[in-house]
Amino acid sequence: MNPLVDLPNATHDASMSLQDVTVELDGYMALTNVTFNVDAGTLMGVVGPNGAGKSTLFNTIAGLLPVHQGSVTLNRVDLHRGALAYVPQRDSVNWRFPVNVSDVVLMGRCCRLGWFRRPGKKDRELVRECLCRVGLWDYRSSLMTELSGGQRQRVFVARALAQEASVLLLDEAFSGVDAGAQEILVEVLQALRDEGRIVLLSTHDLNNLSRRFDQVLCLNRHVCACGAPSQVITPAVMKELYGVQFSMDGEG
Amino acid sequence: MLRALVGAVLVGVMCPLLGAYVVTRNLAFIGDALAHAVLPGMALGFFVGINPAIVAIPTGITVAMLVRAVSRRAGLSADTAIGILFASMFALGLMMLSMSSSVDIDVEDLLMGQILAISPTGIYVSLAITGVVILGLFVFHHWMLFTSFDPVGSQVMGMRTGVVDYVLLALLALVIVIGIQAAGVILVMAMLVIPAATAYLLVGRFISIMLMAAALGTAASVTGLYLSFHFNLPAGPAMTLVATGLFVVVASFRRRVFT
Numbered sequence: 001m002n003p004l005v006d007l008p009n010a011t012h013d014a015s016m017s018l019q020d021v022t023v024e025l026d027g028y029m030a031l032t033n034v035t036f037n038v039d040a041g042t043l044m045g046v047v048g049p050n051g052a053g054k055s056t057l058f059n060t061i062a063g064l065l066p067v068h069q070g071s072v073t074l075n076r077v078d079l080h081r082g083a084l085a086y087v088p089q090r091d092s093v094n095w096r097f098p099v100n101v102s103d104v105v106l107m108g109r110c111c112r113l114g115w116f117r118r119p120g121k122k123d124r125e126l127v128r129e130c131l132c133r134v135g136l137w138d139y140r141s142s143l144m145t146e147l148s149g150g151q152r153q154r155v156f157v158a159r160a161l162a163q164e165a166s167v168l169l170l171d172e173a174f175s176g177v178d179a180g181a182q183e184i185l186v187e188v189l190q191a192l193r194d195e196g197r198i199v200l201l202s203t204h205d206l207n208n209l210s211r212r213f214d215q216v217l218c219l220n221r222h223v224c225a226c227g228a229p230s231q232v233i234t235p236a237v238m239k240e241l242y243g244v245q246f247s248m249d250g251e252g
Numbered sequence: 253m254l255r256a257l258v259g260a261v262l263v264g265v266m267c268p269l270l271g272a273y274v275v276t277r278n279l280a281f282i283g284d285a286l287a288h289a290v291l292p293g294m295a296l297g298f299f300v301g302i303n304p305a306i307v308a309i310p311t312g313i314t315v316a317m318l319v320r321a322v323s324r325r326a327g328l329s330a331d332t333a334i335g336i337l338f339a340s341m342f343a344l345g346l347m348m349l350s351m352s353s354s355v356d357i358d359v360e361d362l363l364m365g366q367i368l369a370i371s372p373t374g375i376y377v378s379l380a381i382t383g384v385v386i387l388g389l390f391v392f393h394h395w396m397l398f399t400s401f402d403p404v405g406s407q408v409m410g411m412r413t414g415v416v417d418y419v420l421l422a423l424l425a426l427v428i429v430i431g432i433q434a435a436g437v438i439l440v441m442a443m444l445v446i447p448a449a450t451a452y453l454l455v456g457r458f459i460s461i462m463l464m465a466a467a468l469g470t471a472a473s474v475t476g477l478y479l480s481f482h483f484n485l486p487a488g489p490a491m492t493l494v495a496t497g498l499f500v501v502v503a504s505f506r507r508r509v510f511t
Binding site: 111113 | 390391393395398400402404405406407408409452456458
């Protein structure tokens with residue numbers, strides 16, 4: 001079963017650059033001198049232990065946190081038109097608020113509508129296409145709380161598609177998502193990457209999926225390493241990142 | 253009697269419509285606070301001889317805006333800011349009423365509501381509010397869904413989430429003015445929360461909860477009015493207890509499950 005349907009879409013060529021970014025949170029340095037670049041069409045995994053500043057990094061890129069020092073540059077991105085999409089961590093969503101799958105994807109159209117327009121037929125058609133792309137059209141009327149963790153993530157990805165986002169940030173995208181569903185999610189994200197979008201996905205546990213990222217950023221308050229998985233996922237970096245010796249299964 | 257019936261239907265529909273947001277966004281405390289905080293406005297209305305409901309509208313909206321400003325400025329939690337404003341405005345209102353011994357005001361009517369004696373102006377005010385609120389809910393529906401469900405995501409998208417929240421609170425303040433005339437300062441809370449909570453247990457999607465809450469609210473307010481008329485009971489408490497009865501029946505065999 002291949003849920004990915006061709007969707008005519010504008011090509012995306014955003015790029016992102018962080019220069020010496022330092023972020024202070026409640027008096028401590030959550031991020032220090034973070035520097036890295038991401039080109040259009042990159043699927044980047046951001047890995048690091050809990051408290052390494054992954055969410056801080058995403059919140060900073062998203063403009064939710066002020067930059068203490070340094071700069072975040074997003075090229076060819078119109079922030080006011082929803083070019084940046086954020087897939088929230090599980091606990092930043094109000095699950096008590098009962099919306100169904102279509103409602104959530106339709107939210108992605110808000111930024112295109114302006115204050116006094118309601119979504120029309122074209123918007124609903126786009127919602128259908130986006131849900132087909134992530135393989136969840138059959139679940140369109142299900143409540144979000146009825147879905148599994150992986151399905152919820154895919155709904156949020158569909159929302160980012162409806163938003164026509166060029167940059168996607170997925171914070172702790174794998175938490176509460178089983179291995180098979182992680183696989184499906186990565187496949188969907190790879191297809192988005194192929195359209196030139198930038199996809200950043202953070203995860204605290206490193207697994208064999210990490211090798212499917214184009215780039216891996218190892219973060220522990222500072223950048224420990226950044227590059228292709230084969231160059232970055234080494235025992236030395238892992239020791240710096242997690243502070244313990246890792247056995248590197250499958251490592252040549 | 254016809255006026256009272258129209259008033260009952262308006263309160264039965266409008267309070268539960270906003271109540272759906274109140275129960276899903278934990279706004280019960282601010283709803284209660286707004287109801288108490290409009291008291292000085294109503295007292296002022298009595299002094300200057302304007303229908304109290306008219307003066308209550310700007311008072312409620314001002315307090316709703318102040319909550320956010322106070323909590324931001326002082327670095328306090330919203331709950332604390334609400335507590336401060338709620339108590340002080342209510343105290344101010346009671347003070348104003350006690351100073352006006354010359355004006356003939358039944359404080360009990362203000363606190364308990366007096367739908368059987370609602371004036372034509374009161375009905376016109378309620379009708380106007382109904383129009384504005386329904387328009388607001390319709391136009392901003394998708395924005396409100398987004399900020400309610402995923403506040404962070406909506407902010408990242410570039411939405412002015414603060415504005416949407418202010419609009420929601422202003423609409424809440426408006427329906428509270430309808431509710432106060434029928435159920436009084438204290439029991440307006442019942443019409444905000446109970447029908448919506450009942451609907452929350454019965455149906456799934458948010459829009460269904462709104463509609464179901466409005467249906468249950470109307471059933472409760474009209475039945476309560478009927479009971480109050482025929483058995484000479486106070487209308488506000490009668491409506492509240494009918495709504496509670498519906499809730500108890502539903503809650504005894506339904507519960508909402510979260511994962």
